[in-house]
Amino acid sequence: MKHHFSHGHRLDLKHGRIDLTHGAGGRATAQLVAEVFAPAFDNAWLAQGNDQAIMPPVAGRIAMSTDCHVVAPLFFPGGDIGTLAVNGTVNDLAVGGAQPLYLSAGFILEEGLPFETLVRVVGSMAQAARDAGVQIVAGDTKVVERGKADGLFITTAGVGVVPPGIELDGANAQPGDAVLVSGYLAEHGLAVLSQRDDLGFDSCIVSDCAALHGLTAQMLEACPSLRLMRDPTRGGLGNTLNEICHQAGVGIRIREESLPIRPAVRAVCEFYGLDPLYIANEGKLIAVCAMTDAPALVDAMRAHPLGRDAAQIGEITDDPHGFVRMQTSFGGERLVDWLNGEVLPRIC
Amino acid sequence: MKHHFSHGHRLDLKHGRIDLTHGAGGRATAQLVAEVFAPAFDNAWLAQGNDQAIMPPVAGRIAMSTDCHVVAPLFFPGGDIGTLAVNGTVNDLAVGGAQPLYLSAGFILEEGLPFETLVRVVGSMAQAARDAGVQIVAGDTKVVERGKADGLFITTAGVGVVPPGIELDGANAQPGDAVLVSGYLAEHGLAVLSQRDDLGFDSCIVSDCAALHGLTAQMLEACPSLRLMRDPTRGGLGNTLNEICHQAGVGIRIREESLPIRPAVRAVCEFYGLDPLYIANEGKLIAVCAMTDAPALVDAMRAHPLGRDAAQIGEITDDPHGFVRMQTSFGGERLVDWLNGEVLPRIC
Numbered sequence: 247m248k249h250h251f252s253h254g255h256r257l258d259l260k261h262g263r264i265d266l267t268h269g270a271g272g273r274a275t276a277q278l279v280a281e282v283f284a285p286a287f288d289n290a291w292l293a294q295g296n297d298q299a300i301m302p303p304v305a306g307r308i309a310m311s312t313d314c315h316v317v318a319p320l321f322f323p324g325g326d327i328g329t330l331a332v333n334g335t336v337n338d339l340a341v342g343g344a345q346p347l348y349l350s351a352g353f354i355l356e357e358g359l360p361f362e363t364l365v366r367v368v369g370s371m372a373q374a375a376r377d378a379g380v381q382i383v384a385g386d387t388k389v390v391e392r393g394k395a396d397g398l399f400i401t402t403a404g405v406g407v408v409p410p411g412i413e414l415d416g417a418n419a420q421p422g423d424a425v426l427v428s429g430y431l432a433e434h435g436l437a438v439l440s441q442r443d444d445l446g447f448d449s450c451i452v453s454d455c456a457a458l459h460g461l462t463a464q465m466l467e468a469c470p471s472l473r474l475m476r477d478p479t480r481g482g483l484g485n486t487l488n489e490i491c492h493q494a495g496v497g498i499r500i501r502e503e504s505l506p507i508r509p510a511v512r513a514v515c516e517f518y519g520l521d522p523l524y525i526a527n528e529g530k531l532i533a534v535c536a537m538t539d540a541p542a543l544v545d546a547m548r549a550h551p552l553g554r555d556a557a558q559i560g561e562i563t564d565d566p567h568g569f570v571r572m573q574t575s576f577g578g579e580r581l582v583d584w585l586n587g588e589v590l591p592r593i594c
Numbered sequence: 595m596k597h598h599f600s601h602g603h604r605l606d607l608k609h610g611r612i613d614l615t616h617g618a619g620g621r622a623t624a625q626l627v628a629e630v631f632a633p634a635f636d637n638a639w640l641a642q643g644n645d646q647a648i649m650p651p652v653a654g655r656i657a658m659s660t661d662c663h664v665v666a667p668l669f670f671p672g673g674d675i676g677t678l679a680v681n682g683t684v685n686d687l688a689v690g691g692a693q694p695l696y697l698s699a700g701f702i703l704e705e706g707l708p709f710e711t712l713v714r715v716v717g718s719m720a721q722a723a724r725d726a727g728v729q730i731v732a733g734d735t736k737v738v739e740r741g742k743a744d745g746l747f748i749t750t751a752g753v754g755v756v757p758p759g760i761e762l763d764g765a766n767a768q769p770g771d772a773v774l775v776s777g778y779l780a781e782h783g784l785a786v787l788s789q790r791d792d793l794g795f796d797s798c799i800v801s802d803c804a805a806l807h808g809l810t811a812q813m814l815e816a817c818p819s820l821r822l823m824r825d826p827t828r829g830g831l832g833n834t835l836n837e838i839c840h841q842a843g844v845g846i847r848i849r850e851e852s853l854p855i856r857p858a859v860r861a862v863c864e865f866y867g868l869d870p871l872y873i874a875n876e877g878k879l880i881a882v883c884a885m886t887d888a889p890a891l892v893d894a895m896r897a898h899p900l901g902r903d904a905a906q907i908g909e910i911t912d913d914p915h916g917f918v919r920m921q922t923s924f925g926g927e928r929l930v931d932w933l934n935g936e937v938l939p940r941i942c
Contacts, residue, residue, distance in 0.1 A: 585620025
């Protein structure tokens with residue numbers, strides 16, 4: 247945050263709206279930072295108030311990741327764009343075996359955005375950051391004219407530290423390895439979809455949006471030789487498994503009956519003709535480990551609240567085509583291709 | 595970059611356009627990354643292809659910064675949104691005394707954006723990163739529907755390392771210190787303005803967009819006890835000086851006749867009723883040092899191509915009001931307030 251100065255009347259956070267002055271870098275920007283961002287994200291690094299935050303040295307390799315968030319609508323059952331922006335970046339660090347430490351947050355605001363919306367989202371980010379034990383140390387705010395953005399976009403970047411000995415990589419997967427998933431699939435995408443004007447529906451489906459670094463730490467303790475973890479967000483399980491195959495030069499075989507999918511999710515997907523394999527998750531991970539490590543790793547995952555429904559869903563195969571194949575519940579086999587086209591736009 | 599896979603026909607980078615599939619996280623996203631981002635940003639960390647990049651340990655404090663870029667139009671004399679996105683974040687790190695190391699880049703694209711535009715911007719980013727000696731190690735791409743964004747927004751975040759002994763902070767400024775600026779003011783803002791449909795004009799004014807870490811390193815070598823540096827971007831010199839006053843609890847007095855402003859800039863500002871003190875710079879910095887260090891520091895700045903026109907423009911004063919005052923060329927005095935309102939929207 248480059249500014250941290252308030253002057254004159256306080257912002258009317260109940261009825262006021264963002265205007266172009268809030269992105270100009272002058273008094274109004276400073277006031278927005280002082281009255282909205284700084285109190286919510288309150289930490290010593292952000293409070294430095296220089297053009298950058300400077301944090302103590304860290305012992306270990308540096309992990310870095312970024313995610314843009316353009317989810318529509320901004321609020322959905324189980325979270326909002328703010329929780330998503332924090333947890334999404336925390337998870338990208340966590341699945342690399344990193345301990346997430348610091349986030350930056352860049353806000354692109356549309357002129358006319360109610361302060362109330364921004365305050366609510368910023369509150370969610372602050373809460374998610376507290377829950378995840380990370381600090382939002384740097385930020386920026388730009389405002390574009392009405393009609394040049396859609397309410398609010400947030401881009402977070404994150405920095406973490408990777409403890410010695412941890413060597414996770416998509417390329418590590420070997421034929422014979424076990425493929426695990428940490429819980430029920432496809433809930434985030436459907437929770438967002440349920441709120442869409444054009445395709446809204448009533449359901450009990452809630453986004454699984456959550457920070458996974460606690461689970462990943464527990465997994466690495468139980469299984470230090472873990473090959474890799476990935477979080478199957480956009481593109482879902484199906485696409486992420488294809489990415490692993492491509493990266494490691496292997497194939498994957500999964501069993502449909504092993505996939506943790508709730509009946510409500512299955513029903514909505516059938517009704518709308520959606521494949522749960524390609525629906526985004528925001529609080530789930532895929533892990534690959536040696537087959538002999540799998541039972542202990544599943545136990546360790548189930549011992550964590552966010553891994554309670556962990557399951558082994560298949561194994562890595564030796565396949566020169568790099569195909570993901572699924573044994574269907576009816577005894578047949580189906581190819582699980584890369585996601586083609588656009589299943590659900592602006593899901594995260 | 596989460597994806598790095600191309601399949602089937604290559605993208606038609608001459609005539610093709612971004613569609614929603616390029617943001618879906620599936621095959622089309624992977625192809626966009628493989629054919630546009632990966633070849634341009636080519637480096638070992640990005641090539642890891644996991645959900646995060648993992649870099650070697652660094653020895654020193656960690657600096658972090660972020661900037662959203664929404665400049666309109668995307669291209670202007672002296673640069674484009676891509677050069678701005680890289681140099682802006684590099685400079686935010688550099689003025690903290692950090693050596694910039696790694697950047698992340700988040701792209702929010704509007705459906706219908708010509709690939710040609712994206713390729714040109716990405717090429718500029720790659721070139722700027724090479725020039726600045728930083729690596730773009732992580733990225734994300736989202737696509738929003740036509741009319742929900744304005745072509746292309748880029749949010750960069752950066753990580754750097756601060757060498758031992760460097761302690762720069764806006765709060766360090768002390769009454770009696772010298773205030774220096776590294777060169778001619780207000781060029782970036784006017785260069786962008788000259789391209790606006792509504793207010794376009796012919797001029798020879800070129801954006802000063804540049805990476806300042808080479809200059810800052812040279813300055814720190816010449817003057818290790820430097821108090822602070824800031825880059826006067828949005829809000830310009832006038833606003834940045836007010837920020838320093840607020841942070842350090844001091845005042846500042848500057849001399850109008852010492853301000854490096856080119857005649858062309860002065861002329862355009864007079865014609866449009868703009869105050870060059872509040873126009874954005876993208877390749878300039880303000881430095882504050884002990885008065886006795888000022889001559890040597892100015893010499894060191896002038897020895898660097900980006901500090902050739904460095905000048906001492908004033909000094910820190912003891913002022914309980916925290917005012918920035920300017921001795922005008924006519925012998926009077928004028929208050930230089932915080933920027934009020936919006937001078938030029940979407941200038942960076």
